[in-house]
Amino acid sequence: MLTEIKTVQTQANLLHSQQEVEAAITKLAEQINQALADKNPLLLCVINGGIVFAGQLLTRLTMPLNLDSIQATRYRNQTSGGQIEWLLTPKTPLLNRTVLILDDVLDEGVTLAAVQAYCREQGACEVYSAVLIEKLLPEPKPTSADFIGIVTENRYLFGYGMDYKSYLRNANGIYACS
Ligand SMILES: O=P(O)(O)OC[C@H]1O[C@H](OP(=O)(O)OP(=O)(O)O)[C@H](O)[C@@H]1O
Numbered sequence: 001m002l003t004e005i006k007t008v009q010t011q012a013n014l015l016h017s018q019q020e021v022e023a024a025i026t027k028l029a030e031q032i033n034q035a036l037a038d039k040n041p042l043l044l045c046v047i048n049g050g051i052v053f054a055g056q057l058l059t060r061l062t063m064p065l066n067l068d069s070i071q072a073t074r075y076r077n078q079t080s081g082g083q084i085e086w087l088l089t090p091k092t093p094l095l096n097r098t099v100l101i102l103d104d105v106l107d108e109g110v111t112l113a114a115v116q117a118y119c120r121e122q123g124a125c126e127v128y129s130a131v132l133i134e135k136l137l138p139e140p141k142p143t144s145a146d147f148i149g150i151v152t153e154n155r156y157l158f159g160y161g162m163d164y165k166s167y168l169r170n171a172n173g174i175y176a177c178s
């Protein structure tokens, strides 16, 4: 396995450097600081992928906020998605809260649409979402994000929280598998 991971890593293309990603996160934080300043938001990190983005965004946010996590997965070590599996739901009540969902990548939009629906079912009064990166696809998506850091091409990505077979989430740039 580790031989395959090392090969994928060395053959990958760097699409977005650390500098570019950090600038995008800073810009997103400015937008969110403006939009949610007085909303007492509950941030929901969609783990595992959203962890790096959420961590880096959080230190740039200036309003009072709460943080919780939700785990919905549908790729399970594959490079194409299947059925959503719910592994963790937030402990914090969502009733009457302004929720900001944080995820690494908006690809087909199935995961984000399901998390948004979950938040509404739980009684959130407003549901915002922010993604570090969105892939441009030829087909329409079931949902969209309010805050988008980077828009990129339709290739399988890793780094900044995104995995290749559960590895490479720690890569310090956004890479496409070749
Ligand atoms: O827009 P979609 O096509 O639904 O894909 C986006 C989702 O896929 C990844 O999660 P994954 O299921 O790989 O779980 P992970 O967060 O543990 O990596 C990613 O973190 C998003 O949540």
Ligand SMILES: Nc1nc2[nH]cnc2c(=O)[nH]1
Residues within 6 Å of the ligand: 075, 105, 107, 108, 155, 156, 157, 158, 162, 163, 164
């Ligand atoms: N790691 C990773 N997860 C995804 N989930 C949906 N698209 C992607 C992707 O390109 N990379």
